[in-house]
Amino acid sequence: MSEPSIFTRILNGEIPSEIIAETANVFAIRDIAPQAPVHLLVIPKTPAYRDVVELAAGDPALLAEIVDVAHRLAEEHAGGDFRLVFNTGAAAGQTVFHVHAHVLGGGLAEGSLGG
Ligand code: 5GP
Numbered sequence: 001m002s003e004p005s006i007f008t009r010i011l012n013g014e015i016p017s018e019i020i021a022e023t024a025n026v027f028a029i030r031d032i033a034p035q036a037p038v039h040l041l042v043i044p045k046t047p048a049y050r051d052v053v054e055l056a057a058g059d060p061a062l063l064a065e066i067v068d069v070a071h072r073l074a075e076e077h078a079g080g081d082f083r084l085v086f087n088t089g090a091a092a093g094q095t096v097f098h099v100h101a102h103v104l105g106g107g108l109a110e111g112s113l114g115g
Pocket of ligand 1: 006015017029030031032033034086087093094095096097
C-alpha cells in the first residue's frame with residue numbers, strides 16, 4: 001500500500017483545510033497556492049483513481065459528479081463561469097496522484113488557456 005495522499009489526509013482531518021462542499025462521494029477545498037482569484041479543488045473521497053483518464057474509464061458517474069459540484073461551486077464563488085483543469089501526468093504539472101479537478105474562476109484572462 002502506498003502512503004495516503006495529501007487529500008486523503010485532509011479528508012481524514014490529519015491536515016487542516018476547510019471542507020467547503022461535500023457530497024457522499026466528493027469534497028472540495030480551497031487550493032493552498034491559488035492560481036486565480038477563485039481556485040478550488042474538487043476531489044473524490046476514494047483514492048482509487050490516479051488521474052482523470054483512470055476515473056473516466058473506471059467510474060464515469062463519479063467524474064460527472066465532480067463536474068456537477070464544480071459547477072455549483074463556481075455559481076457560489078465565481079459568478080457561474082469557470083475553467084476546469086485536470087493536470088494529468090507529472091510532465092503536465094500533476095503533483096498529487098489522487099485525481100482532483102481544479103476549479104478556476106473570477107477574473108480569468110480572456111482567451112488564455114492557463115497560467
Ligand atoms: P496538481 O499539481 O496535482 O494538479 O494539484 C495539486 C494541488 O494541490 C496544487 O495546486 C497545490 O497547491 C494543492 N495543494 C497541495 N497541498 C495542499 C494542501 O495541503 N492544502 C491545500 N488546500 N491544497 C494543497
